[in-house]
Amino acid sequence: MSDTSESPHFSSEGLRLAGSGRRRILLVLLLVALVLVLLAPLTTTDQADSLGLPSLVDRSQVRILTTIAMFVVLASGWNLVGGLTGYGSFGNVAFFGLGAYTCAVAVDVHRLHLPLAVGIALSPVVAAAFAALVGLALLRLRGHYFAIATLGIAVAVGEVVKNIEFLGGATGLFPPILRRADLVFLYLMVGVALLAVGVTRVILRSRFGYGLIAIRENEDAAQVLGVNTTAYKVAAFAVAAALTGLAGGVFALWNSFVNQELGFSLDFNIQMILMAVVGGAGTLLGPVIGAVVLELLIQLLAGRSDVAVYTQIGLGLLLAVTVIFVPRGIVDFFGGRSRLTLAQIRRSLRETGV
């Protein structure tokens, strides 16, 4: 490992999109898959039926696709903080839960009773505002402290919500059920997923993104170079929260039920991290690939047995195997660069080699 990390050209080279041929193939494959995903569910509509088209997917598969799109958002959001900025958050589900609850409270007939669109629009705003607020305090912490403090926030916010009757209390909230809206929610969630990937791409190529990477590589050096580290970190946290909260808002309407266990699900929390890391943290497409591969795997495991226990054991095993054998993720294998590992190894060497 030649240590060129301090050279200003290094990060831009690491982010070059038009990389090796293998990476280009991966991109094309992904685009084709995406188009198929977007078109196949249309065969379930009445119009397609009257044209005599065969149904290519069933309702449960539409649900799985929507779930995958949702996790693309969550993993991409986590990636902005954990992968790009190098702050391993263990509590991003707080933003998801806040988004879901914001939307659910906003549209609830007995509460604010606002239009559905307003509910969805409010979700990212509330989540981002919350992230900016706690980010100011928490982003001063590093390493384990930051990770567990964010986890603490997620658990604590979930518990506060559970204790407040206006927010549904222990029962939860029931947004209106929208009938025959599977496809609407699928496309809505895919739209949010595309937005998340688009935002990540814009950030990766911007001054803002380079600043975040500089923070990840060496925060003190970044500050000396003139990066306003606090503002950058809080901004990254808020953008991630806005995306995650938006997905939460859509989820609340799609699922038409939110409670603490669902909105602040520790399963979702760990899955989004796992997806980003398995796919390749710090890259554009890593979280996307991770979300697709892992969610399909989870569905497969869940399909094989009716007990969630085996899914969980499988996930635990996958975590161990990933961390030990492919810590740089899938994207790295295809020639993309996931710079999280090298950077963090350097950092941890610095920290442990005191």
Next chain:
Amino acid sequence: MTLLLQQVVLGLLIGGIYVAVAMGFSLVWGILNIVNLAHGALVIVGAYLTWWLFARLGLDPFLSLPLVALALFGLGYLLQRGLVNRVIRAPLFFTLLLTFGVNLMIVNVLLLLFKSDFRSVTPAYSGSGLGIAGIEVPYIRVGALAVALLVAGAVGYLLNRTRTGAAILAVGADRDAARLVGVDLRHVYALTFAIGAACAGVAGALISTIQAITPTAGEPYTLQAFVVVVLGGLGRVSATVVGGLLFGLVETLGQTMVPGLGAGWANAIAFAIMVLVLVVRPQGLLGRLA
């Protein structure tokens, strides 16, 4: 006044459990620089072992303590050698992910073995207690506090008075320098993790006598151990003891004395305290500056 005093006593007794839970966690974190997210799961393994020995063999939970500690010591040694050792020098976040994976596996294997039924260990003396000036002091909780302080004393003695302890502390201070002077790093890593697991086992045994257990009950203990370490500070046995007792006290008083808060707020209180301490005094109340 009696009510306040009762809550203070209860808080300190509950704090004893937190001391036991946090002792091993703090040791592993301080020496190996690993935040073991499977710590709560190890606590529950200890609790189930105690329950099994009690229900099948009729062994008193306080008598089976050494057995449970020994079993968890072995499990911890194997876990470290087989899995954790592979990421011992990896980025911090990967050790979190790995131990979380271990946590998932342990919890779900327990679910397979014992189902999610509530189990409890109820020796003949479990309901009885001592009444001093109108203040109720349950025997079991006093026993638990005593055992917790005993464990803390044992860990302190081991670290500061024995050759093995010196090796462990040396690894914690500078692993490469420790290796240069002839410390077998892999053995000391595994030993440290094993001692941490044994402490978790003891904590689990104590908990099984106080409340009903399920395989999924471990997660809060990991988080509470973290809060205790943050509160007291990393790197000293005495800091863990003070942190644990203080946490028990603050949590109990917060739940019972602050109007509007109840048992449902336990985690929120704990994390509010933790975030506050982290932001205001990151090295903990008794910790040394890094």
